[in-house]
Amino acid sequence: MNLRELAQNLGLSQTTVSRALNGYPEVNEATRARVVQAAEQHNYRPNTRAKGLATGRAMAIGHVIPMSKQHEMVNPVFGDFIAGAGETYSRNGYDMVLSLVEDGQEEKTYRDLRGKGAVDGLIVHGPKSDDPRIAMLDDLGVPFVVHGRASAVTLPYAWLDVNNRNAFQRATDFLLDLGHRRIALMNGLEELDFASRRRAGYHDALQARGVPLRPEFMHSEEMTERYGYDTARLLLARDDAPTAFLVSSMITVIGVRRAIEERGLKMGRDVSVITHDDELSYFKNGQDAPIFTATCSSVREAGRQAAQILLERIAHPHLPPPNRLLEAQLVVGGSTGPAPISAKD
Amino acid sequence: MNLRELAQNLGLSQTTVSRALNGYPEVNEATRARVVQAAEQHNYRPNTRAKGLATGRAMAIGHVIPMSKQHEMVNPVFGDFIAGAGETYSRNGYDMVLSLVEDGQEEKTYRDLRGKGAVDGLIVHGPKSDDPRIAMLDDLGVPFVVHGRASAVTLPYAWLDVNNRNAFQRATDFLLDLGHRRIALMNGLEELDFASRRRAGYHDALQARGVPLRPEFMHSEEMTERYGYDTARLLLARDDAPTAFLVSSMITVIGVRRAIEERGLKMGRDVSVITHDDELSYFKNGQDAPIFTATCSSVREAGRQAAQILLERIAHPHLPPPNRLLEAQLVVGGSTGPAPISAKD
DNA sequence: AATCATTTCCAAAGCGCTTTGGGTGGCGGT
DNA sequence: ACCGCCACCCAAAGCGCTTTGGAAATGATT
Numbered sequence: 076m077n078l079r080e081l082a083q084n085l086g087l088s089q090t091t092v093s094r095a096l097n098g099y100p101e102v103n104e105a106t107r108a109r110v111v112q113a114a115e116q117h118n119y120r121p122n123t124r125a126k127g128l129a130t131g132r133a134m135a136i137g138h139v140i141p142m143s144k145q146h147e148m149v150n151p152v153f154g155d156f157i158a159g160a161g162e163t164y165s166r167n168g169y170d171m172v173l174s175l176v177e178d179g180q181e182e183k184t185y186r187d188l189r190g191k192g193a194v195d196g197l198i199v200h201g202p203k204s205d206d207p208r209i210a211m212l213d214d215l216g217v218p219f220v221v222h223g224r225a226s227a228v229t230l231p232y233a234w235l236d237v238n239n240r241n242a243f244q245r246a247t248d249f250l251l252d253l254g255h256r257r258i259a260l261m262n263g264l265e266e267l268d269f270a271s272r273r274r275a276g277y278h279d280a281l282q283a284r285g286v287p288l289r290p291e292f293m294h295s296e297e298m299t300e301r302y303g304y305d306t307a308r309l310l311l312a313r314d315d316a317p318t319a320f321l322v323s324s325m326i327t328v329i330g331v332r333r334a335i336e337e338r339g340l341k342m343g344r345d346v347s348v349i350t351h352d353d354e355l356s357y358f359k360n361g362q363d364a365p366i367f368t369a370t371c372s373s374v375r376e377a378g379r380q381a382a383q384i385l386l387e388r389i390a391h392p393h394l395p396p397p398n399r400l401l402e403a404q405l406v407v408g409g410s411t412g413p414a415p416i417s418a419k420d
Numbered sequence: 421m422n423l424r425e426l427a428q429n430l431g432l433s434q435t436t437v438s439r440a441l442n443g444y445p446e447v448n449e450a451t452r453a454r455v456v457q458a459a460e461q462h463n464y465r466p467n468t469r470a471k472g473l474a475t476g477r478a479m480a481i482g483h484v485i486p487m488s489k490q491h492e493m494v495n496p497v498f499g500d501f502i503a504g505a506g507e508t509y510s511r512n513g514y515d516m517v518l519s520l521v522e523d524g525q526e527e528k529t530y531r532d533l534r535g536k537g538a539v540d541g542l543i544v545h546g547p548k549s550d551d552p553r554i555a556m557l558d559d560l561g562v563p564f565v566v567h568g569r570a571s572a573v574t575l576p577y578a579w580l581d582v583n584n585r586n587a588f589q590r591a592t593d594f595l596l597d598l599g600h601r602r603i604a605l606m607n608g609l610e611e612l613d614f615a616s617r618r619r620a621g622y623h624d625a626l627q628a629r630g631v632p633l634r635p636e637f638m639h640s641e642e643m644t645e646r647y648g649y650d651t652a653r654l655l656l657a658r659d660d661a662p663t664a665f666l667v668s669s670m671i672t673v674i675g676v677r678r679a680i681e682e683r684g685l686k687m688g689r690d691v692s693v694i695t696h697d698d699e700l701s702y703f704k705n706g707q708d709a710p711i712f713t714a715t716c717s718s719v720r721e722a723g724r725q726a727a728q729i730l731l732e733r734i735a736h737p738h739l740p741p742p743n744r745l746l747e748a749q750l751v752v753g754g755s756t757g758p759a760p761i762s763a764k765d
Numbered sequence: 766a767a768t769c770a771t772t773t774c775c776a777a778a779g780c781g782c783t784t785t786g787g788g789t790g791g792c793g794g795t
Numbered sequence: 796a797c798c799g800c801c802a803c804c805c806a807a808a809g810c811g812c813t814t815t816g817g818a819a820a821t822g823a824t825t
């Protein structure tokens with residue numbers, strides 16, 4: 076069923092039917108009701124492609140998900156981010172088109188998506204500190220919002236980020252307050268901006284207390300369970316093993332816990348652990364009594380808000396690009412405690 | 421840059437340019453080369469919507485991801501499934517459009533997607549045993565492939581599934597062979613077809629050996645970490661605690677392990693555990709020495725193949741709908757061992 | 766009763782592409 | 796010199812919608 080047929084059925088012109096359905100004022104309310112009812116009854120849906128052609132808008136948003144070539148891994152936070160964004164889109168009649176692309180090939184995909192006219196706007200995932208995509212998209216003139224930031228990029232652009240630096244600074248401070256001095260950082264890949272900001276927070280906190288940075292305690296890899304296990308195991312085998320771990324992901328921390336327990340140690344007593352918690356739906360950290368002390372920030376909520384910002388940006392492209400910095404909460408759980416006496420200094 | 425402008429630039433007609441770019445034979449190879457080069461140079465991409473309107477094909481596949489209302493949870497396997505499917509799509513010039521929808525509302529979304537002409541085909545996720553979507557899509561006449569099966573649906577339809585029943589039967593047999601008799605099943609939601617098939621496999625194995633089914637050992641919930649922990653904890657506190665657990669997901673099994681270790685027991689010695697492993701990218705079960713004994717089947721590969729089947733189905737809608745049953749491998753890891761003597765019988 | 770503003774509707778153009786149904790020019794054959 | 800046949804190219808229609816620029820009908824005003 077298309078517009079023409081529907082109009083014929085009703086004995087009206089396409090114009091009138093179109094206007095009736097799109098809420099234009101120049102059509103009699105009685106006629107509109109009749110049209111709406113007929114449309115309902117015939118299960119009529121305007122053809123997106125035709126509508127898009129006519130209006131010049133695709134009513135779709137593009138997400139380009141980077142996929143690590145190395146581990147063929149797609150970051151699990153995307154699922155929840157997209158779930159959040161999807162809520163916003165569907166409330167506003169937008170579709171979401173997804174491309175999974177190998178790390179570093181993203182530019183071409185953005186270009187294609189825009190060039191084909193398949194999307195009205197884009198979300199940029201996983202920005203690097205000096206991410207070339209931002210200048211490119213700015214240049215292309217396509218509305219976009221970055222999930223995260225690119226510290227080295229100076230031109231203004233729309234972003235939404237968690238205050239990662241502050242979160243990790245506070246977490247480190249918290250551990251220092253508990254008497255820990257040998258604190259291992261198990262970060263994500265530090266070419267990614269969020270990870271380098273977390274490291275900066277960790278640095279700041281240690282330096283503010285005059286605790287020397289120890290490269291052998293600072294790790295940076297893709298956030299798999301395996302990475303957590305392997306690295307923590309090696310670190311715990313040292314004579315001067317860390318008494319605390321600051322971990323970048325709920326996935327990795329699972330591996331860290333495994334290494335701790337394998338060694339017969341007890342988390343929260345022998346070794347303290349803080350993790351960042353994106354509040355993934357299947358990994359709830361226990362509402363009542365969290366297992367892990369964590370810096371918490373809902374990535375789903377981030378998705379919702381980023382999508383919202385993008386839609387506003389599409390509606391008002393002339394406004395200056397908005398930024399939103401979400402603060403993570405430091406929630407105390409059972410995985411932290413005072414540093415063991417023997418280890419103090 | 422659109423076709424008309426490009427054609428004008430070249431001093432050719434739109435027809436010729438279009439044909440040159442789409443590989444039709446009736447254009448001089450020299451001309452074609454000239455056209456292709458100009459297109460490249462001007463960064464020309466045909467407008468999807470216009471092309472779609474003209475050809476009647478959307479060059480896009482729809483994925484409707486169900487999202488549990490209860491836990492606001494999106495199953496983590498979707499990430500990897502979609503990564504696999506995405507590979508196939510992009511190799512074939514298809515886009516992927518994603519909708520996240522609350523459980524049970526999926527029908528409307530499929531209808532919309534198809535009605536709007538936004539997609540050429542659909543993948544059905546998370547089928548229930550008597551899933552109404554299959555009849556509906558069949559009725560709509562839209563090509564689709566089900567990831568999984570719907571046991572109660574009799575009409576032929578295209579599906580790709582893992583042999584869940586066989587996998588869990590073999591896993592249960594394996595535990596029985598090791599002397600276990602009190603084997604707990606921690607299944608996913610059994611309204612989902614794959615879960616009910618797994619239960620059937622478990623049943624079959626127990627009954628074949630004359631081991632009575634014990635309802636208190638059979639659980640069915642959404643596969644969160646928390647579910648694994650809570651349930652295993654309760655079970656382990658019993659006088660007649662299970663000596664083995666058969667778990668439906670890598671996420672849930674993390675919780676099971678937590679409960680086991682919290683109780684001071686050792687996995688693989690005091691308690692045996694087998695899990696199903698979808699080979700999620702960030703949860704590799706250790707290639708060399710798997711932590712968990714597991715029924716393994718790559719959900720990413722399933723995505724690749726399901727997408728392939730769908731594309732073939734779109735190309736040849738008249739062929740009978742193909743089915744593909746993947747066998748899971750039972751890979752032995754460190755989480756299983758003989759039943760403790762005290763517990764035998 | 767004539768005029769004018771409103772309301773309600775319509776015909777047709779146009780969005781950017783594909784595709785149908787020719788046209789034109791050069792060539793070999795006679 | 797003529798015919799017919801390719802090889803190569805083009806004009807125009809059409810995909811399903813929105814939107815412009817009226818037209819017809821209605822009601823209010825003088």
